[in-house]
Amino acid sequence: MAKTVGLTFNEKPITIEPPADYCENENVIDYKSMTVPELKAYAAELGIDLGSASKKDAIIQEIVDAVAVEDTTSETEV
Numbered sequence: 001m002a003k004t005v006g007l008t009f010n011e012k013p014i015t016i017e018p019p020a021d022y023c024e025n026e027n028v029i030d031y032k033s034m035t036v037p038e039l040k041a042y043a044a045e046l047g048i049d050l051g052s053a054s055k056k057d058a059i060i061q062e063i064v065d066a067v068a069v070e071d072t073t074s075e076t077e078v
Contacts (some may be wrong), residue, residue: 029062039063 048066
């Protein structure tokens with residue numbers, strides 16, 4: 001009968017700290033925390049036509065769609 005030899009690793013987990021000036025959500029806007037009037041004002045500031053959107057979720061979707069199209073357009077122009 002063969003003897004099984006096991007290997008033991010005594011490794012410590014590696015912890016990597018981000019740089020002090022790093023912000024994970026630097027360019028992320030929390031639309032859900034905004035009120036409907038704030039969302040409408042933000043959309044107007046960006047020149048986004050909300051169409052018939054009047055509910056919060058619909059307004060957020062219009063903003064996200066418009067920003068996504070804008071990001072895609074600016075990437076292809078470079």
